[in-house]
Amino acid sequence: MNRRAFLATTAAGAAAMALPAVVRGQSRDPIKIGFPLPLTGPFGAIANDMQRGATLAMEQLNAKGGVLGRKVEVLFRDDQLKPAVGAQRTKELIENEKVQFVVGGLAAHVQMAINEQTKAAKVLYISVSQSDEISAKPDTSPLTFHEALNPTITGRAVASWAVQNLGKKFWIVYADYAWGKQNNAVFSEVVKKMGGTVLGSTPYPLGNPEFSAHMPRIQAAKPEVLVPVTPGADNVAFLKQAISFGLKNNVRIVQPLHWIFYAKEGGGDLFSDVYGGTNYYWELEDTIPEAKRFNEAFRKRFNTEIDSYGAYGYSGIMEVARGIELAKSTSSDAVANALRANPVYNHYKGKQWWRTCDNKSFQDMWIIKGRPGGKTRGEWGYFEVVAKIPANEELDRTCAEKGHV
Amino acid sequence: MDISASALVAQVFTGLVLGGIFVLLAVGLSLIFGLMTVVNFAHGSLYMLGAYFGFFLLGLSGSFWVALAFAPLMVGVFGVIVERTLIRPLYGRSPDDPLLLTFGLSAVLVELVRLIWGKVGLQFDPPRALAGAVDLGFMHFPVYRLFVIAVTVVVLIGLWLFLERTNVGLVIRAGSRDPLMVRALGIDLGRIWRLVFGIGAALAGLAGILAGPMRGVYAEMGVTIIIESFVVVVVGGMGSLLGAIVAGILIGEVVSLTTFFAPKLAEIMVFVFMAAILLVRPSGLFGEAGLLE
Numbered sequence: 001m002n003r004r005a006f007l008a009t010t011a012a013g014a015a016a017m018a019l020p021a022v023v024r025g026q027s028r029d030p031i032k033i034g035f036p037l038p039l040t041g042p043f044g045a046i047a048n049d050m051q052r053g054a055t056l057a058m059e060q061l062n063a064k065g066g067v068l069g070r071k072v073e074v075l076f077r078d079d080q081l082k083p084a085v086g087a088q089r090t091k092e093l094i095e096n097e098k099v100q101f102v103v104g105g106l107a108a109h110v111q112m113a114i115n116e117q118t119k120a121a122k123v124l125y126i127s128v129s130q131s132d133e134i135s136a137k138p139d140t141s142p143l144t145f146h147e148a149l150n151p152t153i154t155g156r157a158v159a160s161w162a163v164q165n166l167g168k169k170f171w172i173v174y175a176d177y178a179w180g181k182q183n184n185a186v187f188s189e190v191v192k193k194m195g196g197t198v199l200g201s202t203p204y205p206l207g208n209p210e211f212s213a214h215m216p217r218i219q220a221a222k223p224e225v226l227v228p229v230t231p232g233a234d235n236v237a238f239l240k241q242a243i244s245f246g247l248k249n250n251v252r253i254v255q256p257l258h259w260i261f262y263a264k265e266g267g268g269d270l271f272s273d274v275y276g277g278t279n280y281y282w283e284l285e286d287t288i289p290e291a292k293r294f295n296e297a298f299r300k301r302f303n304t305e306i307d308s309y310g311a312y313g314y315s316g317i318m319e320v321a322r323g324i325e326l327a328k329s330t331s332s333d334a335v336a337n338a339l340r341a342n343p344v345y346n347h348y349k350g351k352q353w354w355r356t357c358d359n360k361s362f363q364d365m366w367i368i369k370g371r372p373g374g375k376t377r378g379e380w381g382y383f384e385v386v387a388k389i390p391a392n393e394e395l396d397r398t399c400a401e402k403g404h405v
Numbered sequence: 406m407d408i409s410a411s412a413l414v415a416q417v418f419t420g421l422v423l424g425g426i427f428v429l430l431a432v433g434l435s436l437i438f439g440l441m442t443v444v445n446f447a448h449g450s451l452y453m454l455g456a457y458f459g460f461f462l463l464g465l466s467g468s469f470w471v472a473l474a475f476a477p478l479m480v481g482v483f484g485v486i487v488e489r490t491l492i493r494p495l496y497g498r499s500p501d502d503p504l505l506l507t508f509g510l511s512a513v514l515v516e517l518v519r520l521i522w523g524k525v526g527l528q529f530d531p532p533r534a535l536a537g538a539v540d541l542g543f544m545h546f547p548v549y550r551l552f553v554i555a556v557t558v559v560v561l562i563g564l565w566l567f568l569e570r571t572n573v574g575l576v577i578r579a580g581s582r583d584p585l586m587v588r589a590l591g592i593d594l595g596r597i598w599r600l601v602f603g604i605g606a607a608l609a610g611l612a613g614i615l616a617g618p619m620r621g622v623y624a625e626m627g628v629t630i631i632i633e634s635f636v637v638v639v640v641g642g643m644g645s646l647l648g649a650i651v652a653g654i655l656i657g658e659v660v661s662l663t664t665f666f667a668p669k670l671a672e673i674m675v676f677v678f679m680a681a682i683l684l685v686r687p688s689g690l691f692g693e694a695g696l697l698e
Contacts (some may be wrong), residue, residue, distance in 0.1 A: 040516075042625050044524040097510065176669065203669040209620040209631050212423050213664035216415035216544055233526060236621035244531075244547035244619070247536035265526035265621060 002134055003043040031330055032070040033058075033320055034093030035313075036106040036114055038081035042207055042232040043106050045261040046309045050128065051076055053310030054300050060297065067321045068328065074317060075099060081106070083113035090117040092169025101236050103316040105129055106309065108151075108178035115144055125331035126319055128312035130154065130181050135360040137403030143336050145359040147316045148400075149279050150160035152181060153396050154256045154365070156184030157389040158239060158277040159227075161367055163194040166252040166275070172201035173214055173238065174229035180206065183229040183256050199223050204230075215245040226251045235259075236266040239274065248273075260307045263382035269373030271382055280311040280349055281383055294348040300354045311348055318347040329348030352391065357399035362391040407588050415544035416665045417658065422546075424657020425554040426439020430630050431649050432561065433608030434516035436649055439644025440581040440601045443492060447507040448634060449515035450626025453583075455480045455610025456617040460527045469532040477611040477643065490681055497599075507605065511627070518624045526623030535618075545654045553615050560611065562649065568646075579602060581644075601655020636675055640682050651690055 035054055037047045058074045061067055075097055078085035086105065093099045094117065101124050105111030108131040115134060118125035119141045126145040133139045135146040162170075172192050174180040182205070188198045197222040204250040218226065226247060235255070242248065266284050281307040285292040294314070298306040306314075312349035322345060324330055326338035336359075343354040352363040368383035376382055389395075399405075434448045445451075461477035463469060491510065495502045530536070531549040567575040580587045580594050588594055593605040613626070618625065637656060641648025659678050663671040682690065 039556070042623070044519065044624070045526075048524050176672075204668070208672070209626070210423065210426075210660075211418050212550070213416070213661040216412065216419050217665060218410050218690040219544055220415070233621055233623045233625070236526065237619070240545075240619060241623060244536070244538060244549055245545075246545040261525045265623065266530060267528040268531060269530070291487065363451075 003129065012321060028070050030073040030103075031067055031324065032097060032098065032099040033072065033074045033317060034090065034099035034102040035074050035076045035311075036079040036086050036089045036093070036102070037076065037104045037106050038110070038323060039076070039078040044083055046232070046259055046307070047106055049261070049310035050104075050313035052298070053076060053306055053313035053315075054103065054317045056298055056301055056306075057314045057321070059301070061317070061321050067324050068084050068330075072317075074103075076104075079105070079110055079114075079136065081110060083110050086110040087113040087117050090114045091121075092201050094118070094121045094123055094150045099123070101125075101320045101332065101335070103128060103313070103320060108133075108182070111242040112178075115139060115141075122332060124323075124335055126316040126321070128373075130179055130188035132397075133178070135402065136397070138272075140358060140402075142359070143332050145319070145336070145339065145361070146355065147319065147361045149365060150184050150279075150360070150396065151256070153285070154277050155183050156190050157255060157365055157368065158256055158275075158313040158396050159187045159190035160194060160223055161387060162227075162252075162254045162275070163191055163196045166254060168196040169222075170196060170198045170227060171218050171221060171223035171225070172198060172209065172227040172229065173218075174201065174203055174227075175206040175231060175234065176203035177206045179231065187227055187229075187256075193361055196297045198307075204234075206231070208233065209234055211238050211241045212245070213394065215247070218242075218247060219245065220329040223251060226253045228253065228255050230255070231257075233262070233265070235262045236270065237269050239266055243270065253316050255306070259309070260305065260380045260382055264380070265368065267373065268371060268382060270368035272303045272372045274370045275367060275386065276369075276383075277365055278308045278368055279363060280306075280308045280363050281366060281385065282306060282387060283377070283381060283383070284349060284366070288349055290346060291349050297348045312341070315345075315347045315352075319345060329362075355396075355399070356401055357404040360396060362393055362396075411543045413665075416661055418541070418544070418659025420658040421654060422554055422657070423661055424654035425557050426550075426616075426619075426653075427637050427657050428561070428631060428650050428653030429557045429608075429612045429639075430554065431607040431653055432564070432636040432646070433612065434634045435638045435641065435644065435646060435649040436564075436608065437602055437605035439646070440577055441598050442487040442644075443507075443602070444500060444504040445507050445605065446504055446631065447487070447511040448605075449516065449629075449631035450511035451480055451484065451606045451609035451627075452613035452616070452630055453518065453624065454483065454514065455613025456529065456622040457527070457618060459614035460469075460522075460529055460611065460622060463529070473614055475613075476614045477607040480610025480613075481603045481607030483542060484609075485599050487606070490603035492602065493595065493599075494507050511631075515624050515627070521625070521628070524624070525666060526621055526626075529617040529622045531618035534634040547619075549618055552617070556615060558606070558612075561646075563612075564608075565646070573600070574598075623679070636679050638689075640679050640689055642686075642689030644693065645691035648689055648691030 039047050058072050061072045077089040102118050103126045105114045105127045111127045124143045126132050128147045130148050132150050174184040228238045254275040263271045285295045322337035323339045327334035340356045367387040369386045439446045450493050458479045459472040464473035533550045539548050637653045641652030663674040
């Protein structure tokens, strides 16, 4: 080494050491997390919320100096709510963008397609929407984590609460795809087991907002409880039509999940007295300090309220970051092992934990109910919290039932 | 299952009204295809625009009736502008060209609406006088759906009178049969086609604002109806107004009765029905052969 090269090297080294750790870290390659989600299509409003939640997590991590001193970069891609597109975007993220982790997916069938890609590439994937199969064999893998609730947990919690509190005679209308069918199966099973009856259950094609042909049979059957498993914009169409056929007058309505965006689209009158489950609703801040902090950070950044799937997106990114810091590595295997070895976490609403056999997250959930029209709290306060269902591994199928021995 | 006579009557009646709604959704598409042989893939987006313009006018005027009267008009004017600036240069070329153009246009319109009005859909309720259900004896039925059918019937009669009983209607029909001859008679067919496209767009917009209180208003609301509308137009015979009416009602009954007896098959039965009709009558129930050649 000649004198000039020696001076240049030492000068650069000295300069680097003089910089604060934050800046030095960020001058290295960022940690890249791929995030496919259906930004266009009927779940656009939920996907938008999820993107904001994940963005908030990324910005908070980077404001604290990144992870292992490296900046975190989340790359969002539109999967158009189509499995083939979800698979393609994930493949591109892994092969072209060299992402080290994947979080995302907002539909049962799309996340399965994403998971096939991450499994093949041996990349850690945290799924942030509902599915039973994602944490069960043969689909799952040691690198597949499931942050969201699933139809079994939601269905068992909401159905048993409904049988105890709303009525015994049920009618179910469900979207004819993975998530809808799983919900129908779980609701039917729980209602029967608890001494209720399912008078009928009718499928409809997901995304088709026409339900009138279902109504005459429901009217004639006279159920006490009507269960619409009608995700996205279908939910508003279903409630509009059920109510216009006079069903709300003598039937209680309960659905697996509520989203504030569809309550706003349908309006307070439409959603009043409609019950539903949720993993998060912003008014929980009245009783949960973590939720208050979380909401305030989100409001400051986006000037609106965060909803349930935004919270999943936030928590998913935060868990990848926690795993990297625990493992002190960006190897997917090391991060997965670190998360299983330190399963308890709390990012926004209280304690959650990973069950180590199936990488399934367990968390509290709540039953919420639409406030009467005109009694909305602020712009987004369409619901009131009715009951808490504490986190409980028995609400899910056992590890053995899911094929893990 | 309860297969009493009254249950069946309720189901058939529901299917009839649903069929009427299918006719309303498809009539604008049928008109533009039949008279201009333009396959208008932007039909669903024009339908969506009708609902969004309706929401805008409702906010401005506070009256559903004002919105109902003027939103289709606004979509009609928009249609005229689209025809003049985008479709017109494609006349005389293969029918695929306007098809591709309108397909692209529909994607642009959906994104534009999401940019302007946001990704969350809009609250759009039926006027108070039309909310709720009426007891028909065999079932409780929504008043609003009956109102939609009444509007549809009035619109169809108006359209028929316009095409069959006015001079402009005569020119439109002549222009669709033999454009060269009509031009030779010194008639400006460009203006006629602009008018037809505008009317077709206005009908799509009318369907949109009428559907809003039943199905919700959101940027992607036109995506499913484009398929329903095409099935109606194809079964009825491309370009036949009477065909669209008969096909719409038949398909309403197919959906309703399949939902009653075998709900899992309701979606596929529509296409099975379409395939069966096309096997027997390749041009549809009332279609003229060779329109696309």
